[in-house]
Amino acid sequence: MRKRIVTLGEVMMRFSTPGHERFIQARNYDAEFGGSEANVGVSLAYWHQDVSLISALPANDMGRAALRFLKTAGIDTSYIDTQEGRMGLYFLENGAMQRSSKIIYDRFDSVFSHHDGQNMDWDQVFKGVDWFHWSGITPAVSAKAASLCLKVLQAAKRNGVMVSGDINYRRNLWRYGKSPLDIMPELIAHSQVIIAGLTDLANCMDIHESDFAYACEKAKALCPSIQLVATTERDSLSASHNKLKGTLWTEERLIQSKTYDMPNIVDRIGGGDAFMAGLIYGLMHRNKEQALEFAVAASVLKHSVPGDANFVSVEEVDQLVKGENVGRLLR
Numbered sequence: 001m002r003k004r005i006v007t008l009g010e011v012m013m014r015f016s017t018p019g020h021e022r023f024i025q026a027r028n029y030d031a032e033f034g035g036s037e038a039n040v041g042v043s044l045a046y047w048h049q050d051v052s053l054i055s056a057l058p059a060n061d062m063g064r065a066a067l068r069f070l071k072t073a074g075i076d077t078s079y080i081d082t083q084e085g086r087m088g089l090y091f092l093e094n095g096a097m098q099r100s101s102k103i104i105y106d107r108f109d110s111v112f113s114h115h116d117g118q119n120m121d122w123d124q125v126f127k128g129v130d131w132f133h134w135s136g137i138t139p140a141v142s143a144k145a146a147s148l149c150l151k152v153l154q155a156a157k158r159n160g161v162m163v164s165g166d167i168n169y170r171r172n173l174w175r176y177g178k179s180p181l182d183i184m185p186e187l188i189a190h191s192q193v194i195i196a197g198l199t200d201l202a203n204c205m206d207i208h209e210s211d212f213a214y215a216c217e218k219a220k221a222l223c224p225s226i227q228l229v230a231t232t233e234r235d236s237l238s239a240s241h242n243k244l245k246g247t248l249w250t251e252e253r254l255i256q257s258k259t260y261d262m263p264n265i266v267d268r269i270g271g272g273d274a275f276m277a278g279l280i281y282g283l284m285h286r287n288k289e290q291a292l293e294f295a296v297a298a299s300v301l302k303h304s305v306p307g308d309a310n311f312v313s314v315e316e317v318d319q320l321v322k323g324e325n326v327g328r329l330l331r
Contacts, residue, residue, distance in 0.1 A: 001285070002048060002049055002050055003049050003050065003130040003131060003284050004049075004050045004052075004128055004129045004130050004131075005041070005044055005049055005050065005051045005052070005129070005130065005131045005132070005133065005280065006051075006052045006053075006054060006079075006125065006126065006129050006131070006132045006133070006156075006161075007037040007038070007040055007041045007051065007052075007053050007054070007132070007133045007134070008037055008053075008054040008055070008132075008133075008134050008138060008148070008149060008152050009035055009036055009037025009038060009053070009054075009055060009134070009135060009137065009138050010035050010037075010055060010056075010088050010107065010110065010112040010113075010137070010138065010141060010145075011033055011034070011035045011038050011053075011055055011057060011066050011070070011087075011088075011112075012033070012034060012035050012087065012088040012089055012090055012107060012110075013031060013032070013033055013062065013066070013087055013088075013089050013090075014031070014032050014033065014034045014089075014090055014091075014092060014269075014307075014308060015029035015030070015031055015089065015090070015091045015092070016029060016030045016032075016091075016092040016093075016094065017029060017030075017091075017092070017093050017094065018030060019094070020094050020095070020096045021093075022093055023091070023093050023102070023104075026093075029091070032069075032307050032308065033065075033066050033069045033070075033308070034090075034269070034270065034307070034308025034309065035055075035088075035308070036135045036137050036166065036168065036272075036273050037053065037055075037133060037134065037135055037137075037138070037273075038053055038055070038070065038075070038308075038309075039270045039273035039274070039277070039308050039309055039310070040133055040166075040273050040276050040277045040280070041053050041073075041075050041133075041277075042070075042073045042074070042075065042309040042310070042311075043273070043274055043277030043278070043281075043298070043309070043310045044277050044280060044281060045073055045074030045075055046073070046074065046309075046310075046311060046312075046313070047277075047281055047313070047314050048314075049281070049284075050076070051074065051075050051076065052075070052076040052077075052078060052079055052125075053070065053075050053076070053077065053079065053080060054079045054080070054117070054120075054125070054152060055079075055080045055081075055112060055115070056080065056081040056082070056083060056111045056112045056114075056115035057080055057081075057082055057083075057087065057111060057112075058082070058083065058084070058085050058086055058087050058111050059082040059083055059084055059085075062087050063082055063087065063111075066087070067080065073309065079120065079125060081115060081117075081119075082111075083111050083114070083115070084111075085109075085110065085111035085114065086109065086110055086111065087110060087111065088105075088106070088107030088110035088112060088113075089105075089106040089107065090103055090104065090105045090106065090107065091103065091104040091106070092269060094239075094267070095239030095240070096238075096239050096240050097238050097239060097240060098238050098239070099239055100239055101239055101268070101269075103269075105172065105173070107141065107173075108175075110141075112141065112145065113141050113142035113144065113145055114142070114144055115144065115145070115148060116144050116147065116148055117148050117151060117152070122151065122152060122154075122155030123155060123158065123159060125155065126155055126156055126158075126159040126161050127159065129156075129159070129161050130161065130162065130284065131161065131162045131163075131164065131280060131284065132152070132153075132156040132161045132162070132163050132164075133163075133164045133165070133166075133276070133280060134149055134152070134153065134163070134164075134165050134166075134187070134191075135165065135166040135167075135168045136165065136166065136167045136168040136169060136170070136180070136184060136187075136200070136204060137168050137170055137173065139183045139184065139187060140170050140173035140174050140180070141173060142176055143176050143177075143178065146178070146183050146187075149187055150186065150187060150190075153187060153190040153191075154190065156190070157190050162192055162193070163190055163191045163192055163193070164191060164192070164193040164194065164195075164276070164279070164280055165187065165188060165191040165193070165194045165195070166194070166195040166272065166273075166276050167184070167188070167194055167195060167196040167200040167201075167204050168195075168200070168272070169199060169200045169203045169204055171203075180203050180204045181203075181204065181205075181206055184204035184205065185204070185205055185222065185223070188204065188205065188219075188223050188226070189222075189223040189225055190225065191223075191225060191226065192225055192226065192227045192228070193226075193227060193228045193229075193230070193279070193280075193283065194219075194226060194228075194229050194230075195229075195230045195231060195272070195275070195276055195279070196219070196229055196231060197212075197231045197232075198210070198212060198215055201215050201218075201219060205218075205219055205222060205223075207219060207222075212231065212247060212249065212254075213249060213254050216229040216249040220251070227250070227251070228248060228249065228250055228283075228288070229248070229249040230246060230247065230248045230249070230275075230279055230292070230295070231246070231247050232244060232245065232246050232247075232272070232275055232296070232299065233245050233246070233247065239265070240263075240264060240265045241262065241263045241264070241265065242262050242265060242268070242303070243259055243260065243261050243262065244259070244260050244262060244271075244296060244299060244300055244303075245257050245258065245259040245260070245296060246275065246292050246293075246295060246296040246299075247292075248279075248288060248291070248292045250288060255288060255289055255292050257292050257293050257295075257296040258293065258296070260296065260297075260300045262300060262303050265303045265304075266303060266304050266305065266306055267302075267303065267305065267306045267307065268302075268303050269307075269308055270302055270307070270308045270309065270310060271299045271302050271303055272299070273302075273308075273310070274298045274299045274301070274302035274310040275295045275296065275298065275299035276295070277295075277298060277310065278291075278294045278295030278296070278297070278298030278299065278317065279291055279292070279294075279295035281294065281298075281314075282294040282295055293321050294317055294318070294321060297317045297318075297320040297321045298310060298312065298317045300320065301316060301317060301320060
């Protein structure tokens, strides 16, 4: 059954060094589009859900190229504004073995950072919508982006829409005079499902605990709207060899997924977004245990796909969950 989903966030251009070259070596870069919330939307659209993205892009050829990418990926772009200005960028150096990957952001003063959504009828946007997703990256970008995020969350709440938030603490982005604790608790209070690890809860909700279940109980006490808290645990043996598992906190119990070994990672960027998309899809169509397993398997498969977006099918994710056709040549 198709569901209607809305996401909010910045679309950026990603420049990656070829193969595993370092920034200091690279003479050319592979260019593509990405962004946390857009990545979530692309996965869900690929899984035959109706997805719209709220964003802003520059009124130039780069903005038009990004719109084309989103439309080709199945995203409804009706709520994307175009304005004069620049697109946010980020640069990726893929690590290997014991050398870590690196990201450099260049997104200050982007078109999205100035977008206030003043001309939008938010109640009309959320008419008939089943789910809204946001992330902690958006309110970290600028004061206007934080204000827009709150405005959209309030509209989602008014219209009875289920809300998920990937808390996504990014210390390098909070540069406009506000700290996460000034902004994030009010946004989280509008959400029913959140993805947050212990570091996210400490920095965004001032919850300092070493036990995940106890930290989630404290988050629930501070924000009673919270129903579910999910997180992933990554064991980084090297840049190209990780292990991954997921945990889902409910008020009744703690659910654990199976652990996956990923010895030859192709691209880990977007792995968290793939997990978020898988959790949203699973919670809309399956029970909680199945939703968690689907989310982790979707994230694992993303590590085999170059680029930000996770172009794998529901059938491929289900097969991995069941341990079927793993690594086989299918023809």
